[in-house]
Amino acid sequence: MPVYATLIERIWFYAFRVLCGAVLLFLILPILVIIPLSFNEGSLLVYPLTGFSLQWYREFFLAPEWTMALKNSIIVAPGATVIAMTLGTLASIGLTRADFPFKSTLMSILISPMVVPIVIVGVSSYLFFAPLGWTNSYLTLIAVHAALGVPFVIITVSATLQGYNKNLSRAAASLGADPITTFFKVTLPLIASGVTSGGLFAFATSFDEVVVTLFLAGPEQTTLPRQMFGGIRENISPAIAAAATILIVFSVVMLLTLEYLRGKAEKLRTSVPE
Amino acid sequence: MTDTTLSAPPLLTVDGTPLKTRLRHIERLNQFKSLLLILPLIAFLVLTFLAPIAAMLVRSVDNPEVAPVLPKTVAAIQQWNKKSLPGEEAYAALASDLTAAKEDPSQLAEAAKRLNMEIPGFRSLVQKTARNLPMETEPESYKTALVELDERWGDPAYWHAIERNASTSTPFYLLSSLDMSVNDEGEIAKAEPDKAIYLEVFARTFWISAVVTVVCLFLGFPLAYLLATLPTRQSNLLMILVLLPFWTSVLVRVAAWIVLLQSGGLINGALETVGLIDEPLELVFNRTGVYISMVHILLPYMILPIYSVMKGISPSYMRAAISLGCHPIRSFWKVYFPQCIAGVAAGALLVFILCIGYYITPALLGGPKDQMVSYFVAFYTNTTINWGMATALGALLLLATVVLYAIYNRLVGANNLKLG
Numbered sequence: 001m002p003v004y005a006t007l008i009e010r011i012w013f014y015a016f017r018v019l020c021g022a023v024l025l026f027l028i029l030p031i032l033v034i035i036p037l038s039f040n041e042g043s044l045l046v047y048p049l050t051g052f053s054l055q056w057y058r059e060f061f062l063a064p065e066w067t068m069a070l071k072n073s074i075i076v077a078p079g080a081t082v083i084a085m086t087l088g089t090l091a092s093i094g095l096t097r098a099d100f101p102f103k104s105t106l107m108s109i110l111i112s113p114m115v116v117p118i119v120i121v122g123v124s125s126y127l128f129f130a131p132l133g134w135t136n137s138y139l140t141l142i143a144v145h146a147a148l149g150v151p152f153v154i155i156t157v158s159a160t161l162q163g164y165n166k167n168l169s170r171a172a173a174s175l176g177a178d179p180i181t182t183f184f185k186v187t188l189p190l191i192a193s194g195v196t197s198g199g200l201f202a203f204a205t206s207f208d209e210v211v212v213t214l215f216l217a218g219p220e221q222t223t224l225p226r227q228m229f230g231g232i233r234e235n236i237s238p239a240i241a242a243a244a245t246i247l248i249v250f251s252v253v254m255l256l257t258l259e260y261l262r263g264k265a266e267k268l269r270t271s272v273p274e
Numbered sequence: 275m276t277d278t279t280l281s282a283p284p285l286l287t288v289d290g291t292p293l294k295t296r297l298r299h300i301e302r303l304n305q306f307k308s309l310l311l312i313l314p315l316i317a318f319l320v321l322t323f324l325a326p327i328a329a330m331l332v333r334s335v336d337n338p339e340v341a342p343v344l345p346k347t348v349a350a351i352q353q354w355n356k357k358s359l360p361g362e363e364a365y366a367a368l369a370s371d372l373t374a375a376k377e378d379p380s381q382l383a384e385a386a387k388r389l390n391m392e393i394p395g396f397r398s399l400v401q402k403t404a405r406n407l408p409m410e411t412e413p414e415s416y417k418t419a420l421v422e423l424d425e426r427w428g429d430p431a432y433w434h435a436i437e438r439n440a441s442t443s444t445p446f447y448l449l450s451s452l453d454m455s456v457n458d459e460g461e462i463a464k465a466e467p468d469k470a471i472y473l474e475v476f477a478r479t480f481w482i483s484a485v486v487t488v489v490c491l492f493l494g495f496p497l498a499y500l501l502a503t504l505p506t507r508q509s510n511l512l513m514i515l516v517l518l519p520f521w522t523s524v525l526v527r528v529a530a531w532i533v534l535l536q537s538g539g540l541i542n543g544a545l546e547t548v549g550l551i552d553e554p555l556e557l558v559f560n561r562t563g564v565y566i567s568m569v570h571i572l573l574p575y576m577i578l579p580i581y582s583v584m585k586g587i588s589p590s591y592m593r594a595a596i597s598l599g600c601h602p603i604r605s606f607w608k609v610y611f612p613q614c615i616a617g618v619a620a621g622a623l624l625v626f627i628l629c630i631g632y633y634i635t636p637a638l639l640g641g642p643k644d645q646m647v648s649y650f651v652a653f654y655t656n657t658t659i660n661w662g663m664a665t666a667l668g669a670l671l672l673l674a675t676v677v678l679y680a681i682y683n684r685l686v687g688a689n690n691l692k693l694g
Contacts, residue, residue, distance in 0.1 A: 030530030087315040094311030117631020119648040128326035228525040244526040251521040
């Protein structure tokens, strides 16, 4: 703030900061509040804390319903991520390679899984796959989760490809590399950070998905969010706080990875600035 | 210059074809190869996402219950003048159909259940009539015999209900979702007040979404402005505070809000300690809880697009306006705000679109009066197994989303979406 600021300007300056601080507090408060409760001794999710205990973590890692949910999440989310990443990256390359009619329409259809209400995805896939006997299966759940993750891969990879200098591919081709070698040796290393970011988004989408799982998965495929959903609905125990804390640590790791990748992607921008 | 290009012979490639043709050919080949790269994803999305949604839309007008069970009745009723009672042949056909339908009681029960949706009590009428068929002695007139068995067969309303189900597709569910129905005159009319609940649900859904969008805008805009104007290092640090909730599981945040807002929770505890309240406020399992948690979940979707637009606005314009004597507030409104309107529109539309389809937060943090359309779609699928209503409500919700998404694409462009 400049020294010549008037009183009103000063008041405005601080009021504005306080408002923004309050919004940031609002954003972060729930996350700060739930972590201490997971170490609480009492069996209720209320403050004040009564004593330190790791029993809820013990329950999370030993109780069969939680271990099964964790195992299922670890099966489903990476499966969905691999499908979404592979198909999404190929399609993004296709979308940036050439112009063809209805390209923007096609693009908006490919991104639509992100905006279609999730209940509609859940109900329609249930009604569609149930007569075929494909519900209660890992494969169906993975496939639908992958469809939900695709838009994120398309968005991040397309954005990264816009910073990719096509002359590098042309140079590789002129030096005798076939398109597949060019892709793996030249293009992919340069867009890898974008692809990984997209993959992270797809992973988070599947890892946090509860509604489709609610409709499509049988008791055998209960995932972590599904287990938490049931827990919050029926009896909210501190084991949920332990699960939440572990998920928060997980999201911090993902967020930091993403920030790291973003920095890396900036450095790898090869397109000539306009 | 025009002369030389016109008179010059066309450029040829090595094999003698004109260069223009060859280039066009290569361009087409390139387009084809690009499509080939997109094709696997299209095929995958068709199977896992688009086909199920198309099937759901078809199902919202599907009416498979009555017509196959009463084929002769449906045929006989075509000649009916729809004013008085149908003729003897319709009654005879009905008796014959119901007798035949007793072979498959479950199908008959489905048809009776469907007719019961049209007129309450129709189920028992169908079951009672079927029980008494075939008659011991062939009656002289089925019309008299059936009306004698139950006088409701003498009421044209019941015949109108059968007539509305003569086809295997029906607007019944879609109209019901809009609190309307086809009356006995074949016109679309408002549903009876005790059945008219869905327009209120749609209005509530849009109202909640609008409130959440406005609150997100008022909270998100100043924060986005702060983030865009702070030095990079500080803003990156604060950005993490915005992105961390964005990356945290929705269920974690719902659990946290219950802890914070419940009657013995932190917020009530803090307010009581300060002495602002004597009784704990009811903040959760009602509308307040829904608003608070939805704003919390959707706020980053508002901040990020606004921030990315503001980031590209040079601060010199504002400085210039102020140095030219314009009041800071006026120059903000006249100079700065118009430049970030694209970000505001993108954020607001995105938040609104995501909000109208929300299910988890109202289901876990709201009361019965706070449920949105999504809840009823899930309710009809899981609890009452009324797939007609589930798919019809889903189709209308989808329609609303698609319209808003099209506006979004027009204004912002789907590929201009920025994340994180």
